Amino acid sequence: MDLRSCEPWWLLRNGIMWNYPSLVRSLTCDVAIIGGGITGAFISQRLAAAGLAVVVLDKRSIGEGSTTASTALLQYEVDTPLHILEKRVDAETAERVYRLGIDAISSIETLSRRLRVDCGFARRKSLQLASRERDALRLEREVAARRRIGLSVRLLDRERLARERGWGHACALETPEAAEVDPFRLTHGLLQRARRDGARVLDRVEVTRVRPTARSVLLETDRGATVRASHVVFATGYETAAWTPKTRTRVVSTFAMVTDCVDRIEGWDDRSLIWETARPYIYLRRTDDDRVLIGGGDIDSATASTRDRLIPAKSAYLARRLRALFPTLHFDVDRAWAGAFVESEDSLPYIGRSPKHRRLLFALGYGGNGMTFAWIGAEVLAGLIVDGDHPDATRFSFDRARRTAS
Ligand SMILES: Cc1cc2nc3c(=O)[nH]c(=O)nc-3n(C[C@H](O)[C@H](O)[C@H](O)COP(=O)(O)OP(=O)(O)OC[C@H]3O[C@@H](n4cnc5c(N)ncnc54)[C@H](O)[C@@H]3O)c2cc1C
Structure with missing residues (x-):
């Protein structure tokens, strides 16, 4: 393969x-x-x-x-939100899986420090945007589910997102437990x-x-x-x-690109990991040399020839999505690539x-x-x-x- x-x-x-x-x-x-x-x-x-x-x-x-x-965003959330996973598997397993994800991030931090592995590990917040107006309700349910099991989450409302980031989304779910690394x-x-x-x-x-x-x-x-x-x-x-x-799985292809080094990005000083509620979703982060790394645009095919052919169109799509979030950002696409990805049913x-x-x-x-x-x-x-x-x-x-x- x-x-x-x-x-x-x-x-x-x-x-x-x-x-x-x-x-x-x-x-x-x-x-x-x-x-x-x-x-x-x-x-x-x-x-x-x-x-x-x-x-x-x-x-x-x-x-x-x-x-x-x-792209090596370290996040504890699995692809299914907690409030849905609780029904898909069982509440105890769903809670445990979310907690294991949080432990994994802390453990990777501790291990890489203890072993002095120079891998660019950095703690970040994770910000999941409501892609559509109607996703706001989904995020509210998710915040409630995570709070019920004692996880620390915040729902940032429209006014706050507009004031602090200049975005027009209905809301976003913010968690403090996330990180980035050079894999x-x-x-x-x-x-x-x-x-x-x-x-x-x-x-x-x-x-x-x-x-x-x-x-x-x-x-x-x-x-x-x-x-x-x-x-x-x-x-x-x-x-x-x-x-x-x-x-019980399916194979998809996902696309990624990295920009050249960019100046300060207004509304992204905290270097949060950013993703969204839409499926497929885009996911983005900064690198330690001030680039933006962004992935997404998944398709239901793992064929290398299809993937190769789509890389220019998909990197243009990812660039458009990046511009939509940060309209004042000037950047060039430095590299674009794609990879297979397997998703399990649960x-x-x-x-x-x-x-x-x-x-x-x-x-x-x-x-x-x-x-x-x-x-x-x-x-x-x-x-x-x-x-x-x-x-x-x-x-x-x-x-x-x-x-x-x-
Ligand atoms: C574009 C893209 C973006 C991604 N972004 C993220 C992200 O932001 N966060 C995240 O958590 N995950 C992300 N992922 C997923 C993540 O990269 C993978 O889950 C992870 O790298 C898998 O690591 P692995 O060691 O299991 O597999 P691999 O890195 O593929 O290693 C498996 C190895 O097994 C070897 N192998 C297979 N068969 C044999 C054999 N018969 N004999 C000898 N060797 C064999 C292969 O050569 C391969 O090197 C992303 C994936 C892609 C493609």
Whole structure:
């Protein structure tokens, strides 16, 4: 699967940060992690620090799957608002998922500081705009639902938005718990720490066959050499293979662009993350070198040729949306790219053991906030591998798809 089109911004900004060897001889380890994106990075750092022998394998160069295409807004809200998610799954799970998102952001901050990973982590407010007049009621319901479970949220009314930002929206929901990060630097930084704790990080090696037995799992690769592991973690992102359990999902494409460096933006001094109630929605943030990074314009196709063809039109659309929010801003589009995106039916990631084999575990962060889901995946899978269980495991299991369906 082509995960993305054109060179995304982070790759150009950071260049080749580290080189990793490939697999040249067969290895044995406690845990083999397939996928060296942000999900594989969180999990490998965690398991290597716990003293396990870890091998990470990626068929691309490290971090060059969806992770480098991400706009990397760290938000705790999943794509379904709390007041709707409470009905779609159950109130307890909905509340827990929202809280896990908040914990994930704090934990990423703490970890990156503790490990001194220079990844541009910065706390931001998140501002969700009412795209249409009638969405105001939806945001009011959402504010009430979040306050009921004790979350800190504010509803900014029309007058306030007009006065402080110069916008004409009916209202916006503001939360203090959000952040931004450079996902490429974070991924490499975590993998470097994992290496120092003994992990072997290997790229340009594709796992072609997975052969589980009662005592271990044998991974065959396109390099001929094999990896035998007690457990295998699939942190393979949006790519599915024969061994991926059945999920209730759909694949879309999303588009992104970055502007050149811009002057002060009136009405955006606080550098909030901005998104909206419309579906599909636009999502935007600033970068640490004063650009604007904006994504959206999703379409129901994951075909690379369709995506490629649409990039100029979609970047023009994103530029129009940016101008509509900040009419005095002068900018040029510096880069535009696109990527595949998988959404689950209930907006939750799939994290847990394969229903067919307990030594195969998955962390598939499907949904708008794959970055925070990556952290949650690392938490849950570390619990399953190290302690044999995790209190939140059943919420994200493949099995829950059957529960939702029945
Ligand atoms: C344009 C865009 C904007 C986004 N914006 C945001 C955002 O603002 N906030 C947010 O939270 N999320 C966002 N996302 C989603 C987020 O980027 C992803 O959820 C996240 O990067 C997934 O990370 P990952 O490590 O799971 O997958 P990936 O980064 O894709 O890593 C998986 C790796 O597995 C490897 N792999 C797969 N199969 C094999 C195999 N058989 N053998 C060896 N290696 C294999 C691949 O090569 C790949 O490198 C965005 C995505 C896109 C495309």
